[in-house]
Amino acid sequence: MFDNLSDKLDKALHILKGHGQITEVNVAETLKEVRRALVDADVNYKIAKEFTATVKEKALGQNVLKSLKPGQLMVKLVKDELTELMGGDVEDIDLSGKPSIILMSGLQGSGKTTFSGKLANFLATKKTKKPLLVACDVYRPAAIDQLHVVGDQIGVEVFSDRGNNDPVAIAKAGIAHAKENGCNVVIIDTAGRLAVDEVMMTEIANIHEAITPNETLFVVDSMTGQDAVNTAKAFNDVLNFDGVILTKLDGDTRGGAAISIKSVVNKPIKFIGTGEKMEAIDVFYPSRMADRILG
Numbered sequence: 001m002f003d004n005l006s007d008k009l010d011k012a013l014h015i016l017k018g019h020g021q022i023t024e025v026n027v028a029e030t031l032k033e034v035r036r037a038l039v040d041a042d043v044n045y046k047i048a049k050e051f052t053a054t055v056k057e058k059a060l061g062q063n064v065l066k067s068l069k070p071g072q073l074m075v076k077l078v079k080d081e082l083t084e085l086m087g088g089d090v091e092d093i094d095l096s097g098k099p100s101i102i103l104m105s106g107l108q109g110s111g112k113t114t115f116s117g118k119l120a121n122f123l124a125t126k127k128t129k130k131p132l133l134v135a136c137d138v139y140r141p142a143a144i145d146q147l148h149v150v151g152d153q154i155g156v157e158v159f160s161d162r163g164n165n166d167p168v169a170i171a172k173a174g175i176a177h178a179k180e181n182g183c184n185v186v187i188i189d190t191a192g193r194l195a196v197d198e199v200m201m202t203e204i205a206n207i208h209e210a211i212t213p214n215e216t217l218f219v220v221d222s223m224t225g226q227d228a229v230n231t232a233k234a235f236n237d238v239l240n241f242d243g244v245i246l247t248k249l250d251g252d253t254r255g256g257a258a259i260s261i262k263s264v265v266n267k268p269i270k271f272i273g274t275g276e277k278m279e280a281i282d283v284f285y286p287s288r289m290a291d292r293i294l295g
């Protein structure tokens with residue numbers, strides 16, 4: 001994960017570690033390399049520029065050049081700033097509803113259905129909840145089948161209504177079903193399209209308005225790089241979602257989405273998907289991710 005970025009940052013920071021004496025010139029040189037590494041990893045140029053400007057300011061403020069271990073201090077500053085950029089503190093999901101309603105949004109293929117299953121499994125095993133999965137994709141019968149397969153796999157009930165083409169009605173019926181059957185979390189999987197379009201946005205906005213979820217999550221494929229950030233912005237403008245799920249971090253993603261999303265939409269990444277299996281889900285810890293990136 002993020003091997004390329006890690007290598008480049010490591011090389012950039014080595015410039016500092018290698019110098020006998022650290023000067024303003026080689027700090028500037030290092031930060032330029034850090035910025036280049038971030039941009040190569042698909043981090044938006046403006047974000048990368050602000051990032052290095054902040055690190056520079058802090059380095060000057062803390063008199064890094066006069067410290068005993070300037071190289072180490074610079075690495076720490078970069079790591080702290082990376083953590084901050086990715087979200088700072090760990091965010092939980094709101095499970096206070098009776099039942100708690102979690103609405104999944106995102107493009108087709110982003111990993112919504114897979115993640116709905118992973119989250120149901122995670123909540124059932126780790127937080128001893130009784131989830132219900134609700135299939136609201138009324139366009140693709142295969143999507144309903146897929147959710148049933150996932151539900152069977154993890155032993156979680158799936159509510160669907162084949163032939164009903166009103167996702168709002170299905171979502172409401174699913175919530176009523178959960179209440180009648182003692183399910184305390186309802187995870188609503190919705191239809192996505194290949195690109196952002198008005199019909200999809202109107203539909204998800206209608207569902208959102210009708211069921212007032214405790215938690216609206218936006219699922220995005222980390223492999224889509226800068227597009228992930230643009231899609232996040234489009235969905236956030238309509239849904240004002242609560243958190244981001246970054247999927248496919250096990251692939252050869254360059255990592256830019258993980259680093260930029262928080263600062264563009266100001267919403268935390270809450271979970272990451274790291275594989276196709278139901279167990280391949282992790283709570284997102286910005287500081288752990290920064291550690292991983294900086295090796």
Ligand code: GDP
Nearest residue numbers: 108109110111112113114247248273274275276
């Ligand atoms: P949806 O259209 O948004 O519901 O997306 P799906 O859940 O059907 O996922 C699309 C494809 O991505 C499927 O082949 C999944 O197995 C795969 N997928 C989902 N999440 C991950 C992940 O975290 N890692 C990997 N490698 N594949 C994933």
